Amino acid sequence: MTTSQTAMAQLNTGERALALIGGEATDANLRRYLHGIPGIDAVGLEQRASDLGTRSIKTSSKKWAIDKIISLIDLTTLEGADTPGKVKSLVGKALTPDAGDLSCPRVAAVCVYGDMVLHAVAALGSAHSAGTDAGVNVAAVATAFPSGRASLAIKLADVHDAVAAGADEIDMVIDRGAFLSGRFGQVYDEIVAVKQSCRRPDGSFAHLKVILETGELSTYDNVRRASWLAILAGGDFIKTSTGKVPVAATLPVTLSMLEVVRDWHRLTGAKVGVKPAGGIRTSKDATKYIVTVAETVGEEWLTPSLFRFGASSLLNDVLMQRQKMTSGHYSGLDYVTID
Amino acid sequence: MTRLAVPKTYKLYLGGKFPRSESGRVYEIRSHDGEFLANAAKASRKDARDAVVAARSALGGWAGATAYNRGQVLYRIAELLEGRRAQFVTEIVQSEGVSTAAAFAQVDEAIDRWVWYAGWADKYLQVAGNANPVSGPYFNLSVPEPTGVVAIIAPQTGGSLLGLVSAVAPALVSGNTVVVVANEAMPLSAISLGEVLATSDVPGGVVNILTGSPAEMAPWLASHADVNALDLVGAGDLDWIHLEIDAAETLTRVLQPENGPDAASPSLARVLAFTETKTIWHTKGLI
Amino acid sequence: MSFLDYAPAPESQAVLNLRGDYGLFIDGEFVAGRGEPFQSINPATEKQIAMIAHADAADVDAAVAAARRAYDKTWSKLSGSDRGKYLFRIARLVQERARELAVAETLDNGKPIKESRDVDVPLVAAWFFYYAGWADKLDHAGVGPTPSARGVAAQVIPWNFPLLMLAWKIAPALAAGNTVVLKPAETTSLTALLFAEILQQADLPAGVVNIVTGGRDTGKALVGHPGVNLVAFTGSTGAGRAIARSVAGTDKKVILELGGKAANIVFDDAPIDQAIEGIVNGIFFNQGHVCCAGSRLLVQESIHDDVIDRLKARLSTLRLGDPMDKNTDIGAINSAEQLARIRELTDIGEQEGAERWSPDCVLPEAGFWFRPTIFTNVSTSHRIARDEVFGPVLSVLTFRTPAEAIAKANNTPYGLSAGIWTEKGSRMLAVADKLRAGVIWANTFNRFDPASPFGGYKESGYGREGGRHGLAAYLKPAAGRAAARTVTAAPAASIAPAVASPAAEKTPVSRKKAAK
Structure with a gap:
């Protein structure tokens, strides 16, 4: 550990944030801090992401990557039409992604709306890992997902309910309106409050993923600042998107977030997770993300506690690739299950 | 009763001042029919060296001046010359033995040449530079810039004023500074032009005028590492191939000798010969 | 197995149908x-490819x-x-x-x-x-x-x-x-x-x-x-x-x-991650065998340590090895002769007191290889700061003010290219104005395009390649007095002054020579 890391490690989250910001988490102090972070040149960032995307992952590396991708997926259903039956089916898929090959790893978690947590937990039964890496976690979107347009009390109640129902992970949305209008203090305070609401009666916490909705933040500089803000406020993960706006996860956006996570680790020694969500549909795309993680923050981030894919259709494409690698011939959609 | 004339010993024009040659040497300027006109300083290699130093230190200011300003300053030279036509005509008639009419024609053409080149100062860049449509999100622009210090061997034949102006003016347009070796046999125009420049708005050191022997000074200028370009327009009678070889040592840009009445004729190419194209790329990112 | 030890991904050579020997064309x-x-040998294996x-x-x-x-x-x-x-x-x-x-x-x-x-x-x-x-x-x-x-x-x-x-x-x-x-x-x-x-x-x-x-x-x-x-x-x-x-x-x-010794100037407000990429691309692209390589890193003193830390971390992810592998970032040095030159200059760098660093990476046994290398504590008088190494070797110098950066960047007989990294547009343009180099890359480096003129100032040569300017040397202006020296974008426009001098009416006798 470096000296700064040692010093930082002795502080709790709130103290650490205040020490870094250099005062209370006011709009002005946060602005000064966030605007002091080096900017991003979009062309260079996109070029780097594109270069990482040209890595050629073959044979044994590809096999490893495919199983790794599966194990990092938050298998997601976030529809108005979701039902207990749909969630049960999703859980079945999460536990047995490939009915024809039981050696296939399970996904990391299922991700559902708060009112479906109960059903997901029930369907998982003993396979519910409850925060460990042993089984499948239940993640709930909360805080008036996806827009986040509700009072703080409603948002916190949303979180309470989901945690009480057994959610291991909470995927909250930040108030993009507040962020874009410079009310950084409000965004910060909300994340801190949500984090407190993740507390279980036994004193443990549900893992908090902070959705930045990068498509609405629009610029890479905003994404970088929002990433810092979310991490300062105590988010365990930073997540790109809800999947409900036109622009979801992109490789450059995810790269920029990984760079923040890397810098945070350099600064404090603490590890924060990253979750690109929405728009990653193919094994080939997902492999680019795996490469980007490994070459930006290091291979140790390729673990469910530090990296996730928020996806639904991705799983079947990866499974077809997996079947191709096992059998030597191309698979078809009839040979993977729909959830 | 005839008045006793005051014979003059002229000096060099270096860094905006009029020093004697450090060597203390002078040589006689004679008219076309051999009559003594004046003494001129016979510059040495050390004077040439000092001239390059003066030109180098003036470069930043001159090259950094706005194009509009350079144009105004060059035009101002024409204005001053216009007012001193008679003096230049007299000197040209004495030196070159041409008719007064021909001398007037030469002076007028020299003045017009300043005017013509003055007008290029804020235009040459638009004609010679351009945006480049590269495949990618980049701003990309190519612009000419002055090469730096230009050493010139002025034409040694033809009109002594017009030859000098034709060689010096185009180099100044883009912001180069100049060390010029004047017409050896007929330096009066150059000396008088120095006096005009000294009272004009041309900053000291931008034009440095050496009188004396081109054969003696040219090798030192050609091989000088701090000379960026070498205009051999008037070096046709020297061992100019050797000068070009010397210049190659530091990749000095060279213009070869030109002879005849249209030597150093006015052209944009002559301006651009002393420029370097700089291409700037910058990323363009909206997000 | 570490994932980052990507499995070999060799490009197929089946597409290549070489002869044993080649004649002149x-x-x-x-x-x-x-x-x-x-x-002609493959520098990665030292095996013969063909006779030439x-x-x-x-x-x-x-x-x-x-x-x-x-x-x-x-x-x-x-x-x-x-x-x-x-x-x-x-x-x-x-x-x-x-x-x-x-x-x-x-x-x-x-x-x-x-x-x-x-x-x-x-x-x-x-x-x-x-x-x-x-x-x-x-x-x-x-x-x-x-x-x-x-x-x-x-x-x-x-x-x-x-x-x-x-x-x-x-x-x-x-x-x-x-x-x-x-x-x-x-x-x-x-x-x-x-x-x-x-x-x-x-x-x-x-x-x-x-x-x-x-x-x-x-x-x-x-x-x-x-x-x-x-x-x-x-x-x-x-x-x-x-x-x-x-x-x-x-x-x-x-x-x-010709050659170059380009300064890559990183200001303290640079987009830092892209600057690191630009530094890497600037000097390690093509094993540093690039005349316009950004071989002198000029970094503002206030961010020197941070930049070096980041650079070292980034260099540690570079993959050196089989050039035919699609994941290789650093290939072979082109020849034994060039390798010897790089070794000689880097040895001198050490002797002169600069601090040398390279990432750990295994070099193949056959072939010509050189680890990506950075030198810190370099001063302007060191040979590695002045001579073109033409290899994967970066010399790091510092500056405190823009004026000092410009002075150090220009302090070389070369003048081919330079890089500027800053988020401040007005500073970028002002620095670009003052750099004596033919190609300036701002917030990028080593970009090439057929539409973009390329070429040097000073001892980096003369003439331009690429773009409209790249045609000039290959064309002879049409004969004729002023027109012979006329450069114009509009074909028919005459930009010579109206000629009134008696001299102009005489027949030109000289052989006209265009500028070199």
Whole structure:
């Protein structure tokens, strides 16, 4: 550990944030801090992401990557039409992604709306890992997902309910309106409050993923600042998107977030997770993300506690690739299950 | 009763001042029919060296001046010359033995040449530079810039004023500074032009005028590492191939000798010969 | 197994169908050379790829004669649009054979396949496409109306981008109507000879392009040949100086693209992650065998330590090894000779007191290899801060103010390129104005495009390649008094002053020479 890391490690989250910001988490102090972070040149960032995307992952590396991708997926259903039956089916898929090959790893978690947590937990039964890496976690979107347009009390109640129902992970949305209008203090305070609401009666916490909705933040500089803000406020993960706006996860956006996570680790020694969500549909795309993680923050981030894919259709494409690698011939959609 | 004339010993024009040659040497300027006109300083290699130093230190200011300003300053030279036509005509008639009419024609053409080149100062860049449509999100622009210090061997034949102006003016347009070796046999125009420049708005050191022997000074200028370009327009009678070889040592840009009445004729190419194209790329990112 | 030890992903060489030996390409045919043939080896394995013919002076004579015949009888008689069509054909054929050319380039040069595949070969095609379109628009090239070709161009190219440098030379030469004798570098002849096959496929008239392989003697014979009208050379400043000397007193037009020691200036407000990438790309692209490489990092003192930490971390992810592997970032050094030079200069760097650092990486046993290396604590007087290393070696210097950065950046006899990293637009433009270099990259580095002129100030050479400016040297302005020296974008415009002088009415007697 470096000296700064040692010093930082002795502080709790709130103290650490205040020490870094250099005062209370006011709009002005946060602005000064966030605007002091080096900017991003979009062309260079996109070029780097594109270069990482040209890595050629073959044979044994590809096999490893495919199983790794599966194990990092938050298998997601976030529809108005979701039902207990749909969630049960999703859980079945999460536990047995490939009915024809039981050696296939399970996904990391299922991700559902708060009112479906109960059903997901029930369907998982003993396979519910409850925060460990042993089984499948239940993640709930909360805080008036996806827009986040509700009072703080409603948002916190949303979180309470989901945690009480057994959610291991909470995927909250930040108030993009507040962020874009410079009310950084409000965004910060909300994340801190949500984090407190993740507390279980036994004193443990549900893992908090902070959705930045990068498509609405629009610029890479905003994404970088929002990433810092979310991490300062105590988010365990930073997540790109809800999947409900036109622009979801992109490789450059995810790269920029990984760079923040890397810098945070350099600064404090603490590890924060990253979750690109929405728009990653193919094994080939997902492999680019795996490469980007490994070459930006290091291979140790390729673990469910530090990296996730928020996806639904991705799983079947990866499974077809997996079947191709096992059998030597191309698979078809009839040979993977729909959830 | 005839008045006793005051014979003059002229000096060099270096860094905006009029020093004697450090060597203390002078040589006689004679008219076309051999009559003594004046003494001129016979510059040495050390004077040439000092001239390059003066030109180098003036470069930043001159090259950094706005194009509009350079144009105004060059035009101002024409204005001053216009007012001193008679003096230049007299000197040209004495030196070159041409008719007064021909001398007037030469002076007028020299003045017009300043005017013509003055007008290029804020235009040459638009004609010679351009945006480049590269495949990618980049701003990309190519612009000419002055090469730096230009050493010139002025034409040694033809009109002594017009030859000098034709060689010096185009180099100044883009912001180069100049060390010029004047017409050896007929330096009066150059000396008088120095006096005009000294009272004009041309900053000291931008034009440095050496009188004396081109054969003696040219090798030192050609091989000088701090000379960026070498205009051999008037070096046709020297061992100019050797000068070009010397210049190659530091990749000095060279213009070869030109002879005849249209030597150093006015052209944009002559301006651009002393420029370097700089291409700037910058990323363009909206997000 | 670590995931980052990516499994081998070798590019297939099946597409490549090489002969055991290659002749010279003269007058449309492959012919034996009169000199002693020499080996071309793969620098990554030191194994022979093919035997290459060695052109002696008589072969050069034959090539120049063929080029002259082709110029007189064929090429100068063709319309611009027909010349353009040949160039378009060549561009297409390069695209069609792109994979093969990339593999051959990597085999012969040692550069990573991803670079030959994604940079070199696509740019080669782009260069021919760009200049193809110029062939029938030369009135707009900037040298006045109805310019003509110069004649036979002698072109000598280096080994760092063998096929790309060929394209930089041949495309504008042919578009302008010249014929060509080109000499590839001794260690990298292969792709030029495959290119000769493409010319045959394209039915380019015999003799329009001739390729003479060989050593320094071959190049010297070509450059000094009295039958050539123009010399275009890319290579070291030393060799360029010799060429400038050798053509002195002749009317050969000369273009020299020589060495560099580019400053890459990183201000404290730089977009730091992109700057790190730019530094890496600036000096480790193509093993640092790049004349415009950003070999001097000038970093603002206040962020020096942070930049070095980040740079070291980034360098540790670079993958050095088999150039044919699609994941290789750093390939082989092109030759034993170049490797020895890099070693010599880096040893001197250490002796002079600079601090040397390289990431841990295993070097293959056979072949020529050099770890990416950075030197910190470098001062401006150190040789590694002044001499062109032409290898994967970065010297790091610091500055405190923009003025100091500019002064240090310009403190070199070279002036090819420079980089500026800052988020402050006005500072970028002001610094760019003051840097004495022909190409300035701001918040990027090592970008090339056929539309963008490239070339140096000072001892980095003269003339430009690329863009409209890249045509100038290959064109002779139309004869006539002022028009001969007129540069204009509009073909018919006369920009000479109304001539009133008696002198102008006399017949010009001088032989006019355009600026070099």
